[in-house]
Amino acid sequence: MKRTQLKRTQLKRIALYLALFMGAAVAVAPYLMTLNSAFKEPARVLTTPAWEPAVPATLGNFAKVWSEYDMAGFLLHSLVYAGAVTIGQVVFSTMAAYAFGRMSFPGRDALFWGYLATMMVPQIVTLVPLFLIMREFGLIDTYLGLILPTAFGTPYGIFLVRQYFRTIPRDLESAARIDGAGTWTVLTRVVLPLSRPILATLATITFITTWNTLLWPLIVTNGDAVRVVTLGISALKGQYSSQYHLILAAAALALLPLVVIFLLFQRHIVRSIALTGLK
Amino acid sequence: MRHVRDTAEAYTLLAPSLIGFLLFLVAPIFGVAGLSLFDWNLMGAPSFVGLDNYRELAADPEVWRSLFNTVYYVLLNIPAQTVLALLLALALNRRMRGGKVFRVAFVLPWMAMPVALGIVWSWIFDPRYGAVNQVLGMAGIDGPNWLTDPAWAMPVIASVNVWQYTGYTMLILLAGLQAIPHQLYEAAAIDGTTPAQRFFMITLPLLRPSLFFVLVTNTIGSFQVFDTVFVMTQGGPGGATDVLNFHIYQQGFQLFRAGFASALAMVLFGLILLVTAAQFLYFRKRTVYDFS
Numbered sequence: 310m311k312r313t314q315l316k317r318t319q320l321k322r323i324a325l326y327l328a329l330f331m332g333a334a335v336a337v338a339p340y341l342m343t344l345n346s347a348f349k350e351p352a353r354v355l356t357t358p359a360w361e362p363a364v365p366a367t368l369g370n371f372a373k374v375w376s377e378y379d380m381a382g383f384l385l386h387s388l389v390y391a392g393a394v395t396i397g398q399v400v401f402s403t404m405a406a407y408a409f410g411r412m413s414f415p416g417r418d419a420l421f422w423g424y425l426a427t428m429m430v431p432q433i434v435t436l437v438p439l440f441l442i443m444r445e446f447g448l449i450d451t452y453l454g455l456i457l458p459t460a461f462g463t464p465y466g467i468f469l470v471r472q473y474f475r476t477i478p479r480d481l482e483s484a485a486r487i488d489g490a491g492t493w494t495v496l497t498r499v500v501l502p503l504s505r506p507i508l509a510t511l512a513t514i515t516f517i518t519t520w521n522t523l524l525w526p527l528i529v530t531n532g533d534a535v536r537v538v539t540l541g542i543s544a545l546k547g548q549y550s551s552q553y554h555l556i557l558a559a560a561a562l563a564l565l566p567l568v569v570i571f572l573l574f575q576r577h578i579v580r581s582i583a584l585t586g587l588k
Numbered sequence: 589m590r591h592v593r594d595t596a597e598a599y600t601l602l603a604p605s606l607i608g609f610l611l612f613l614v615a616p617i618f619g620v621a622g623l624s625l626f627d628w629n630l631m632g633a634p635s636f637v638g639l640d641n642y643r644e645l646a647a648d649p650e651v652w653r654s655l656f657n658t659v660y661y662v663l664l665n666i667p668a669q670t671v672l673a674l675l676l677a678l679a680l681n682r683r684m685r686g687g688k689v690f691r692v693a694f695v696l697p698w699m700a701m702p703v704a705l706g707i708v709w710s711w712i713f714d715p716r717y718g719a720v721n722q723v724l725g726m727a728g729i730d731g732p733n734w735l736t737d738p739a740w741a742m743p744v745i746a747s748v749n750v751w752q753y754t755g756y757t758m759l760i761l762l763a764g765l766q767a768i769p770h771q772l773y774e775a776a777a778i779d780g781t782t783p784a785q786r787f788f789m790i791t792l793p794l795l796r797p798s799l800f801f802v803l804v805t806n807t808i809g810s811f812q813v814f815d816t817v818f819v820m821t822q823g824g825p826g827g828a829t830d831v832l833n834f835h836i837y838q839q840g841f842q843l844f845r846a847g848f849a850s851a852l853a854m855v856l857f858g859l860i861l862l863v864t865a866a867q868f869l870y871f872r873k874r875t876v877y878d879f880s
Contacts, residue, residue: 326686329679333693336755340696342719343708359712359719405605414598427613431812431860433836434853437846438619439612441630461608492597521701523815528841539703543819546707553711560704571699575692582695582756583763 340564347371347558354554370558374545378555380562382533383541390455390526390537391519397460398515399508405462406470407496411482421471424464432524440528454529455537459519466511469581473507474500510581513574517567538563624851629844641851651852653827654835655859657742661831662810664746670802672750673757678791680758681765691762694755702752706819709748710735738828741821745829748816753809757802764798765791800871804864811860832856 346354347370348363374380408414409421439458448454477500485499501508523539530536542559549555571578599606624641628634645651676694680687712719713734721731734740768791776786814833817823823830823838836856840849 325679325684329676329690332676333690335751336693336697339705339708339712339751340700342712346711355717358722401604401608404601408598408601412594412598412601414595417598420602423614424609427609427617429808429860429864430613430617431808431833431853431856433812433814433833434620434857435613435616436836437623437840437850437853438616440841441619442611442616458608458612461612462605464609464613467605492601496601517699521699521703521815523703523818524837527818527837539701539815542707543703546710546819550710553714553717556707557711560707563701563704567699567701568696571696572692575695579691579695579759582759 340568343557343561343564346553347561349554351552351554354557370554371562374555374559374562378541378545378559379533380538380541380559383536383538384562384566386452386535387520387538389452390535391516393452393456394459394519395512395515397456398462398466399512401460401462402466402470402511403501403504403508404496405467406474407492407500409467410471410474411500412492424467428464428468436524436528439525443529448529450530450532450534452535455526455535458525466515469511470504470507473504477503506577507581509574510577513570513578514581516570520567620850620853623847624854626847628846630846631844634847637847641848644848645851645855650827650830651835654830654832655855657828657830658811658813658832660742661746661813662807664743665749665810666803666807668746669750669754669757669806670799672754673761673802674799676754676758677761677765680762691759694758696755697752698756700752702748702815703819705748705752706816709744709816710820713744735821736825738825741825741829745813745816745820748820749810749813753806757806760802761795761798764795768794796871800867804867807863807867808860811856811863832859 342359345363346359348366348368349357349370350365350367351370353363409417435458443449443454443457446454448457481499481503482495485495490498521539522537523543526537526540530540542556542563545559546556623634625636625638626634627637627640680690711717713721715721715731715733715736718734720734724731732740734744772790772794773786776790781789812833813831814837817829817831817834818837821829823834832852833856836849836852839845839852
């Protein structure tokens with residue numbers, strides 16, 4: 310009697326792991342197949358299945374997209390774009406979040422609700438007017454044109470940091486205030502050192518989102534001057550749609566930096582995603 | 589006096605974000621509402637046409653098709669993604685070896701670049717060289733021409749999104765599950781309930797806030813699908829994947845019909861508001877237990 314029960318729980322456990330393992334395999338397989346095929350010789354990309362190991366391996370596909378199709382340039386432009394937006398987002402969202410979360414001033418709640426309400430506005434709504442603004446200022450095809458709309462901090466970023474600030478005990482700030490510290494000193498010396506996890510999370514999420522953005526760069530740039538990687542690889546796909554060895558190598562180069570960043574910060578990210586759902 | 593200084597200080601901290609907010613978010617929102625009343629090709633002088641753009645779009649079969657396609661995409665997407673995520677969250681909601689590794693593996697797709705995924709998926713679903721038809725071939729099945737088949741193109745595009753966001757949704761639901769007090773399950777078990785009863789009478793009702801959150805945010809996101817369509821099909825074959833966002837982009841930035849595109853954008857905005865409000869009402873009227 311006891312034996313069969315033991316067996317049944319064991320069987321259940323094995324079934325559970327099997328299901329989870331299959332799910333994980335599906336989640337990871339496209340990455341692995343892409344990377345694997347990017348190392349294959351051009352002819353073998355088409356003649357061998359995606360899961361057959363890249364033997365012999367070659368760096369030829371990467372070399373070709375890197376220099377001949379200027380993936381190096383696309384990646385550099387994306388790095389500057391995403392890096393600048395991330396710095397702006399972290400600095401300015403933190404400042405605004407502190408004002409909203411820790412200071413009282415007339416108009417605070419109305420303003421905060423105004424920020425929150427715009428989180429529901431689809432990105433495409435603002436696109437035509439934003440394009441007109443950038444054209445008016447002569448910022449088409451420039452880094453500034455790319456960066457400006459999101460560099461002052463987004464409602465999402467402000468909301469995320471504000472929620473975190475509200476969990477920090479007020480006593481710490483009061484103590485510093487009594488010692489004569491001003492708002493700026495309290496923010497930079499007391500609050501920020503305690504907020505490293507949320508700042509790392511915001512920076513990572515902002516970098517990922519900006520790196521992946523297609524729509525805004527598609528509108529505000531049209532030449533090679535600051536062409537970002539999303540535009541670069543979609544143009545590559547349009548041009549060489551059947552040359553999988555090239556477009557897969559390019560896709561791998563676009564995907565991998567984020568996998569690395571994600572694995573470095575996964576602890577923070579996993580926790581903060583879980584938190585956003587818990588109000 | 590102190591009060592005045594505090595206010596000044598607060599607004600100094602707010603200033604940069606306020607500039608960005610007013611100039612790049614609020615002004616464009618009003619701008620698009622205004623533009624939707626004009627006929628303008630982005631050059632020369634715009635001419636005021638009142639509600640003509642709205643009349644035109646209401647009578648345009650292509651607009652209705654893109655509206656239908658968008659709703660179809662959302663309906664393919666959200667139920668599949670939510671059910672899968674719930675099953676994974678239930679499986680991971682226990683102490684187990686390797687739980688954290690599974691969690692990271694499931695969330696890994698979430699941060700992938702949709703444009704690059706579009707490329708990878710086009711390859712995976714390539715009729716001749718793709719992994720899907722090769723596997724089907726081994727089972728003796730002759731796979732369809734996925735992305736060039738009007739019946740299959742949209743499900744394939746939806747599958748990219750399901751693959752990408754199931755892990756993310758799972759994480760939020762898992763956090764919701766972990767917030768349910770386990771005493772409830774113990775008490776219910778003593779009362780002789782079956783696991784199915786416990787799921788429908790404890791788990792599902794108490795998970796409602798988390799489910800609500802993922803349904804609202806994922807639905808808003810799905811209504812705005814663009815990148816994968818842009819890379820994989822450009823709205824084809826024969827308009828089968830021409831979703832609203834893509835249609836707006838084409839009208840505004842390829843055909844330079846700024847007014848018409850703005851009117852369409854207003855429609856998408858209204859649609860999202862409507863669906864969100866409906867979800868709010870549906871979840872509002874149910875009881876929510878608060879254990880905090």
